Amino acid sequence: MPFPAFPLPLIPRTARLLPVMLLAGCASLSGEQQAVQQTLMDEQASVQQWQATPVTSVAGEEAVESNSLLALLPDEQLTQLVKQSLAANPGLQQTWLTLQVLRSSQLGVEANQLPEADLSLSGSRSEDDGNSFTTELSVSWELDLWARLADSSSAAAAxxxxxxxxxxxxxxxxxxxxxSSWLQLIQLNNAIQVQALLLDSLRKNEDAIIQRYRRGVGDLDDLDSARSSLASAESTQADNYYQLAAAKRSLRTLLGRVTDTAEDDAEVPIPADYPAVLLPLVELPEQTLARRPDLQAAWQALQAADLRTQVAYKDMLPSLSISAALSDTATSPSSSLLTDPVWSLLGQLTAPLFRGGELKAAARTAELNAAVAAQSYRETLLTAVVEVENALDQEATLARQQEAIQRALESARTNETRYVRRYRSGLVDMLDLLSVQQSRYSLEDTLNTLTYQRLSNRITLGLALGLPGTVTLENLTASPAQAVSESLPASSSDLSAETL
Known part of the structure; x- marks a missing residue:
């Protein structure tokens, strides 16, 4: 063992002081994060007291249990679009490649716990000694006395x-x-059709006013109002066509397509009616939150930050490494291949004494990173709760709006039928009939928008409840939810001082 540069009697004293420094630092860390820990425990306890009630629509539709978002809208065409998107979307592929990079980095960190072996062969020639060849096989290993390497490996796994x-x-x-993009295509296509009927009604209204004016019955104010309404409706229709084209481009981007060819349009036909979107069952908060991947990710980030804080403090402790070597020197390469080797064994104890505050600064930085991760977990938890509550309220609100507009539309259709009979009997004129028809078209457009919003909100609710997109994950050996569910805290009791 090589002699250290400082006197040997100082080694036991330093070995006694550094663990004390470590314990003091951990106590300081626990004290600084005690408020954050208590807040996390209180917030998770309050979330557990939130009792989700089954959502029933005004029409009496019951929520159903589902195992994926795609199961809420069972449609073969949509299933094919989802598969194309998952396979070709560049943003999703970047996330997948980032995962592979971290997996490779994890292997490198885990390798630090294993012994290292090197084989070297060198040759030299001098005037006095002639040829000289040396072969050396060396093995070195750092003993993980304080589980520092194990914590680094666990942080990489997190x-x-x-x-x-x-x-x-x-x-x-x-x-x-x-x-949602697929549903939006249906909504915009229906809006264009309803607006086309409205335009036809407004054009007939304009023609009727012109005929009345020529007979000396009407005035120019009525004609200007009719033309203004027609121009406004034409502007709305132009915007509808643009929105439909933009929605197709947005869906094309999600599918990872560069151009929008005729073949692509043929692959994505727009249904005439809305498909049935099931209402997801709202489970207990702890079940819902435990399966949300964003909350799982925030918890894993908190775990990794905590482990790196422990590593930073353990860097202040002494480290012990052992190395062994076999070497052989001969005048020919074949004779130097460890035929008569000389072995050596070296043990080295290294303890940091003065680094100019570098190690303390690193430990403090790790503490702050852990505090940031804790606050990030809190923010994700609060966001998850708000998203579920907003989606639930939105479902109930849209259901009431949809029912009210449906009643109004039924009344408008009945009223239109009466006006058609009166018009044929000569009791009302064409303008009155067209006005009633325009009211019906306006209500149909409103109902179309509310239907889309409600169906899209059910998808948002399923996402907030932590439903996976699909049942199976391609290119993965296990579900991410399954891979991290064991380390995600199921209740506030798991958030102890040791975990923070």
Missing amino acids: DVAEQLALYQSARDTQVAEVM
């Missing part, structure tokens, strides 16, 4: 689990966006 959950979250969001 990074992989975090990215795995982020990949799951990206997939779920991707599926939800494709489903």
Whole structure:
């Protein structure tokens, strides 16, 4: 063992002081994060007290249990679009490649716990000694006395689990966006058809006013109002066509397509009516939150930050490494291949004494990073709760609006039928009939928009409840939710001082 540069009697004293420094630092860390820990426990306890009630629509539709977002809207065409999007979307592929990068980095960190072996062969020639060849086989290993290397490996594994959950979250969001975009195509196509009927009615209204004016019955004010309404409706129709084209381009981007060819349009036909979108069952908060991948990712980030804080303090402790070597020197390469080797064994104890505050600064930085991760977890938790509550309220509100507009539309259709009979009997004129028809078209457009919003909100609710996009995950050996569910806290009791 090589002699250290400082006197040997100082080694035991330093070895006694550094663990004290470590314990003091950990106590300081616990004290600084005690308020954050208590807040996390209180917030999770309050979330557990939130009792979700089954959502029943005004029409009496019951919520159903589903295992994926795609199961809420069972349609073969949509399923094919989702598969194309998951396979070709560049943003999703970037997230997948980032996951592979972290997996490779994890292997490098885990390798630090294993012994290192090197084989070297060198040759030299001098005037006095002639040829000289040396072969050396060396093995070195750092003993993980304080589990510092193990903590680093666990932190790298937490990074992989975090990215795995982020990949799951990206997939779920991707599926939800494709489903909503597909529904939007139906909504815009229906809006164009309703607006076309309204335009036809307004043109007839204009023609009727012109005929009345020529007979000396009407005036120019009525004609100007009719032309103004017609121009406004034409502007709305132009915007509808633009919105439909933009929605197709948005869906094309989600599918990872560069151009929008005629073949692509043939692959994405727009249905005439809205498909049935099931209402997802709202489970207990702890079940819902435990399966949300964004919350799983935030928890894994918190775990990784905590482990790196422990590593930063353990860097202040002494480290022990052992190395062994076999070497052989001869005048020919074949004779130097460890035929008569000389072995050596070296043990080295290294303890940091003065680094100019570098190690303390690193530990303080790790503490702050852990505090940031804790606050990020809190923010994700609060956001998750708000998203579920907003989606639930939106479902109930849209259901009431849809029922009211449906009643109004039924009354408008009945009123239109009466006006048609009166017009044929000569009791009302064409302007009155056209006005009633325009009111019906306006209500139909409103009902079309509310239907789309409600169906899209059910997809948003399923995403907020943590439903996966699809049941199976391609290119993955296990579901991200399954991969990280064991480390996600199921209740506030799991958020102890040791975990923070």
